[in-house]
Structure formats: structure tokens, C-alpha cells
Amino acid sequence: MGAYRSTGEFQRDRNYITSRITADGRDGYPVEPGRYRLVVSRACPWASRAIIVRELLGLQDVLSMGVCGPTHDQRSWTFDLDPGGRDPVLGIERIQDAYFARFPGYERGITVPCIVDVTTGQVVTNDYAQITLDLSTQWAQFHAPGAPQLYPEALREEIDEVNDLVFRDVNNGVYRAGFAGSQEAYAAAYTRLFDRLDWLSERLSTRRYLVGDQITEADIRLFTTLVRFDAVYHGHFKCNRDKLTELPVLWNYARDLFQTPGFGDTVNFDHIKRHYYEVHRDINPSGIVPLGPDLSGWDLPVAPRI
Structure with missing residues (x-):
């Protein structure tokens, strides 16, 4: 995920696979309905961005989505929510298999979100910041009627x-x-x-x-x-x-x-809590997941906004 400076400051690794899926296919990956699979975890805030954007733009029938479980080990996120622990489209148990299919021995972070080319089984990109911008700009011809302009x-x-x-x-x-x-x-x-x-x-x-x-x-x-x-x-x-x-x-x-x-209908608080408290054993050695806090307030009426 990152490294530490001598001052003890956490420094995030921001080196990602920067291939892009574009309308003109300039990186070799043209926008095509059904060709790609977005892989996410509902626990991950970076992946949650892509889940929300896909929903708001109405791309569900154009870009399929695989969902990893909330926890992972040092090797990779896993598809433990699926029958047999295997993604039904990609046919793999760990998302690292898609990374290694393109980059044997890939040594950087095996992260979500990522987009996989279903035709080859190879990861295309895990550049989470660019993924959502491209869904807004490069996939525009497939947006649902009346979809919002998220990056006007x-x-x-x-x-x-x-x-x-x-x-x-x-x-x-x-x-x-x-x-x-x-x-x-x-x-x-x-x-x-x-x-x-x-x-x-x-x-x-x-x-x-x-x-x-x-x-x-x-x-x-x-x-x-x-x-x-x-x-x-x-x-x-x-x-x-x-x-x-x-x-x-x-x-x-x-x-x-x-x-x-x-937004809220894509959130899974159980997955969120289990991920952070079970995976980060350096911070929470026991792996105990707290029962609180009370999260029912998210459904309270919203005061009139500007």
C-alpha cells in the first residue's frame, strides 16, 4: 500500500497500471460493451468510487462487475463471495491472476478497483482516479438516457x-x-x-x-x-x-x-468494518470487529439544502 519516510509519515504508493480504455482505442483497449469487467470490493473507498459512477451513468449492462470479499491476505483480493470462490466471468479465485496474466511476477500492489479484459483475462488498468473519469468521458455513448454529467x-x-x-x-x-x-x-x-x-x-x-x-x-x-x-x-x-x-x-x-x-444502496457497512478491523492487524492485532457505532442515522431526513 505504501512506505514510510524517516519521519514516520505514511507515503502511499501511487504507481498504477496506466493503460486506458478509450473511445478511440489509442492504448489498444477500445470501449466495447461486454468486453471488460470492473473488479471491486465494497470495503474499499477507492473501488466504491467506481461502483457509484457505474451506477449513476447506467453502465451496468455495458460493463460487468465482479465483487471481491471484504478481506484479503498478503497475496490478493479473493472472490470468496462467489460460489466455489471463483469469479463466474473471469474464472479465477484471486484478482492477482489477472495481473499475472499480463505482467508475470507483477510486484506492485494487487489493488481494486481494476478493469480486466475478459477476452484475454488480463488486467487493463488499476488507475482508480482515471477509471472513473474515463467512465464519464470515454464511455459517454453508452450512458443511460438522462445520466448526470459527473465531469462536465x-x-x-x-x-x-x-x-x-x-x-x-x-x-x-x-x-x-x-x-x-x-x-x-x-x-x-x-x-x-x-x-x-x-x-x-x-x-x-x-x-x-x-x-x-x-x-x-x-x-x-x-x-x-x-x-x-x-x-x-x-x-x-x-x-x-x-x-x-x-x-x-x-x-x-x-x-x-x-x-x-x-450512493447509499452501494454501501455495505459490514464489509467496510470487517476489512479495516480484520485486515489491518498491525493496528488491530486481535482482529476483533467492533459492534458499533449505531449507523441507523444515515436514513434520517435531510435538512433543506441550498
Whole structure:
């Protein structure tokens, strides 16, 4: 997942397979209905982005989806939710098999989300940030009628700016706090995280969505961290100045998205909790999964938004 600097700061490995599936097929992977399979885990926030985007754009019949279980070992994510522990389309037990089919002995992270070429059984890309942008832009001819513009050209510069800040301080910020190797590194990440959450609260106090007057890629990227905040990040990653439920603007904003089709109906809190508490044994050696917190509040009515 990453490495540590001498200061104890967690540094995420951001080297991914950057091949792209495009309308013109310039990387050798043209957009084709039924050719590719999106592989995800509902536990993973980076994969959850792709799940949501696929739902919102109505690509379910064009791009199939395989779902790995919430836990994994050092080798790979596994298809333990499927009969016989084998993906019914790819015919493999571990997603690493698709990586090794293209790159024998692949040594970087075996991550989700990834997209696999069903015709060859080989992974195409695991570049999670680019995957969702390409689903919006390169797969446009297959979007459902009335599908939202999640990455509209007129807003892209602002979306990119917000996404960069949110990734640095929030999406990756919770990991920088949770995996910090020193008190100083943890304190720095903790401070940056809550400073950014305060900034987001102020921004969203005068608007319904992060950029423009519609749901965009920026909202999706923030949501997948917020929805995990009280369930895992507050306790497991020691991000405990406030719970999300104690930040009124962000809590109302997150519930607004959660109750929007394509968001909350893709969330599995059991998978989320089991992944973090069972897999991260360096942080939680016992592997015990907490019974709380009470997550029923996600269905509470949303206050009128701007």
C-alpha cells in the first residue's frame, strides 16, 4: 500500500497500471460493451468510487462487475463471495491472476478497483482516479438516457482543484493518520484532516454540492471517505476530534448523497468494518470487529439544502 519516510509519515504508493480504455482505442483497449469487467470490493473507498459512477451513468449492462470479499491476505483480493470462490466471468479465485496474466511476477500492489479484459483475462488498468473519469468521458455513448454529467468540461478545472485538496488531506489524510509511524506524523496528518473538513463544512454551508449545482466527481470522491468516517476512521485510524455526526453541515451533506440512488444502496457497512478491523492487524492485532457505532442515522431526513 505504501512506505514510510524517516519521519514516520505514511507515503502511499501511487504507481498504477496506466493503460486506458478509450473511445478511440489509442492504448489498444477500445470501449466495447461486454468486453471488460470492473473488479471491486465494497470495503474499499477507492473501488466504491467506481461502483457509484457505474451506477449513476447506467453502465451496468455495458460493463460487468465482479465483487471481491471484504478481506484479503498478503497475496490478493479473493472472490470468496462467489460460489466455489471463483469469479463466474473471469474464472479465477484471486484478482492477482489477472495481473499475472499480463505482467508475470507483477510486484506492485494487487489493488481494486481494476478493469480486466475478459477476452484475454488480463488486467487493463488499476488507475482508480482515471477509471472513473474515463467512465464519464470515454464511455459517454453508452450512458443511460438522462445520466448526470459527473465531469462536465466547464467545471473540470475547479473539480480537479477540489479533488487534489480532498485527496491530499481527507481521502489519503485518514490513512496518513491511521498508518503514521510517529506521534509527530500522526499529529500533522490529524491537523490537516480536520482543518480540511472545517474548510469543506464552510464551503458546503452555502452550496448543496462541492462544485456547481450538480453532483460531480468531486462529491463522489469525498463521499466514499465520509461514509466510512464514523464506522472505521474515527476509531481505527484515530481520527477522533469529531465524528461525522458531530459536524452538522458535512453530516447533512453526506446523508443527502447517501439517500441519492447510486450512493447509499452501494454501501455495505459490514464489509467496510470487517476489512479495516480484520485486515489491518498491525493496528488491530486481535482482529476483533467492533459492534458499533449505531449507523441507523444515515436514513434520517435531510435538512433543506441550498
